[in-house]
Amino acid sequence: MQHKQYLALALPLTLSTITTPLLGVVDTAVVGQLSDASYIGGVAIGTIIFNTMYWLFGFLRVSTSGFAAQASASLDTEEHVMALLRPFVVAFAVGLLFVLIQQPILHYSLSFLGASDAVNSSASTYFSIRIWGAPFALANYVILGWLIGMSYIKATLVLQISTNVLNIILCILSVHVWDWGVAGVGASTLIAEIFSCVFGIILLRKYAGSIWQHPFVQALRRAVDPKPMWRMMRVNRDLFIRTICLLVVFNLFTAKGAEFGEDVLAANAILIQIHYMMAYFFDGFANASSIVAGRALGERNEKLFSQSLRLSLQWGLGIAVALALLFLVGQKWIYPLFSDQQHIIELTASYANWLVLFPIVASLGLVYYGVFTGATEVRFVRNSMILAALLYLAALYALQPLGNHGLWIAFLLFSLGRSVFLIMYVPKLRRLFQQTAAA
Template structure:
């Protein structure tokens, strides 16, 4: 029991440090443009960021599929298979990045049409996108490498990459925006510089992994087995359900005007912050459950479930209390727009409820990734998305943005409930 706790914390704590830099980076971006004098800047960052989040989420199998298969190979002591998994993931990542760069103009056009924001917001989104699209190879490559590191039970390297990447991003963005006066272009340029810095560092760190031949790990590979595609297909479709909800959330907010769009962007940072902290323990569950499955140890799997749920439950309570007591202060740090701040207070209780409602889904995502239970992940996400759209379309005529936030809470809660129902089937996949 004690050893398992140590294993969980050895992965969870560095993962929390690295994960929390992601929403903190988003907070810095929102805070920078939030002090430029117009809500349209916040809206542009929200939509521009959502475009890339949507694309990279859809390709999230590059991290999750890589992590689960690598962890199982690690648990079984098959390090050659782990190296092959990295080569396959990086080959696919670079291919996907090339497709995104080639199709950048139609992709941007489709996204601007879909979001249908105000004209001044569209201009700013285009400026942001045209710079940041050139970071696609770096962003997707780092996703693959981070998944592989976690699968190899090493959370320190992703933490190192994340810290360096995000410190670089913050410094570069502040310089470009406030020293050079680039505004939205400066935020995008800062992120671009940081993405390539992160990839270079991650490649260097792979060379230090003792279990594999680092020089060979980045050679393209054509031998990609059907299991790689089937697991990643399910994760892709599952992520499509999640992206559909998130895109719908942003689009619905944009249709209510730039103030509501800005309010929802600010309050969504509450969700992102707690999700990335919870994902630290989800990453631990992911890595250890995969290794446990590779070793065929069902008893250790039960202990893992008990421990990660204890830790995540306590975190959920802490976040709820902090948000309830200091949520208004947090909003004030993100924007000094008086109208946005005033309207945000109306919807703040929904953000306060997020940690308790959603923590089970965060943790069980990690368990399902580690055991490559991708079909179950797809099913739970599809059911939850259906609940989201049903609640929103039923109540939006009368409650508008309140209905949007109610639907979102139902969505994250339903994911956890369905996954809990499916958990015994996942447990049976592990040998006694």
């Protein structure tokens, strides 16, 4: 595979995935134009709660993409169907469970994060509306994962962009026209998540016609067949542990930031949303690497697998430098998009230089992640994330005297650890692939 072919996958996927954090970015930016910093903090807390819930099951998209890519390369039509239905059953069931236990989730989350009463009030409003979209949000992970794994890039792009354009329009209308405040932001995101699921199912009818050709009950029975289901859950177990480590890091980051007051919490919320935009930019290239690695495994093509590693390295580093320079030059125009309060903008700028370093230290970990998931060898991802999280905890403790600057340094060390510790497993991944290809 050459650079042109890789970019033909990566660029549309990047454009698609970059719209994902726009749900949180738009929510933060819209309430940032209101008069009270507690609104920004409330939406930030609410977003953290949903990130916690959904990231725990983010493996549904990642593993679905890997299994679908392998099924696509092997031309196993029946497995195409199962790669979608198995995680879809899990996603909808978990989403319904979240709705049923919403009150305990909200109570314990607010208690853990320890923000002010004003921030908690805004967070509760946002959460109590958006929670009803949980089954649809998790189902969307599966739909997107399957479309990406099967290389239906155009469909992925249309689905993501239409969802986020709808969310942007509704957010602006609900806050600045209808004056619904934080409740309007939550309602806008809820409607966008439901729309995405419905539109995604319509796309599946077009691109996954074989699903509708099978008797539904028979297909569902196959979807919950213990042996293949256990293989999927084994992969997902390791991704689940990886996600728990991520959540520990981000939740501690938010909780520690809240200890420094509402203004610092608001500044961190703005910077962390910019960080998400950067991270999801890399995610588009990781998805491309996942597709290539999954195809290589399905075809037992060692040359293609080596190319996935080489392209991931080259483009990961190139994108890192470009994003760092872009943020360094353009940051003064970015902050006013999130808040019109000058003291919040100035406080945000005082911590921004740490974020310039983020793409440099995190790039390889974020892009190589796609190679490992495409090959469904995710235990290495799990191990590297555990090591990075331990490094973060140690740094967080040691750097407490530096206040919020210490918090950002600890986060950068965590991001660097994700890259370094995962790269250490690349030789072992290559040997395992060679063994599989030779079998």
